[in-house]
Amino acid sequence: MKDTIAALWGLQKLDLEILEFDKRLSEIPSKKKELCEKIREIEEEGRKKKEELASIEDEKNKLEKEIEEEANKIKTVESRLGYIRNPKEYQEVRKKVELAKKANKLREDEVLKKMEQIEAINKDLETLMPQIEKEVKLIKDNLKIYEEEELKLKEAKEKLLSGRNVYISKIPEDIYKKYEMIRNKSRGIGVSQAKNESCEGCFMNLPPQLYNLILKGDNLYNCPYCQRFLVYIPEAEPAEEEKGN
C-alpha cells in the first residue's frame, strides 16, 4: 500500500505540473492571434496609403487624357476659324475656344495639385513602409518565440504524460479511477496531504483517529469533507522527491 500511496502522490504532483503546462499552452493561441491581428492592422495602414496613391494617380491620368483630347478639339476648331466669314459666328466660335482653353487650364491646375499630393504620399510611404516592415518583423519574431515556446511545452508535456503512465501502472485501477473522478470534480486535485491534523485540500480538521491511520500509511483514506485521497508526506521526503523531477 505504501507504494500505491507514493505513486498516487507522485501522480498528483505530475498532474498539477501537466495542468500548469496546459494552462500555459492554452494561453498561446490567443497571444498568437493578437500578434497576427496587429500585423494585419499595421499592414493595412500601408495598404490604405498605397490605395490612396493609386486613386489620385488614376484621377491625374484621367485629367491628362481629358486635357489632351480637349487640346486636340481646340486645335481643330482654331484651324477652322480662318474660314468663317460671318463675324457673329466667328465671335461665337472664338468665345467657345476661349472657354475651352480656360477649362483646360483649370484641369492643368488640378493636375499640378494631384502631382503635389502624389509627391507628398510617396514621401510618406518612404518613411512609412520601412517602419511597417520593421514593426512587422519585430512582431513576427515574437510570434516565432511563441511558436517555439508552444513546441517546447508540447514536447515537455509529452514527457510528463509518459511519466504519468509509469505512475498509473503502479496504482490499482479502481483507485486510479476514483482519483480521476475526484480530480475532475475538485479543480485538478484528487490527492491532498494530511498535515497538522487537517486536510490540505479543504483545510478542514480531520478526526484524530483518521489522522492517525493516515500517518501509519497502511491504507488509503479519503477526506470526509472534500473526498480527496489523503496522504501523509513526512517533511524530509518532498525534498528527496524533488530531485527526481
Ligand SMILES: [Zn+2]
Ligand atoms: Zn479535504
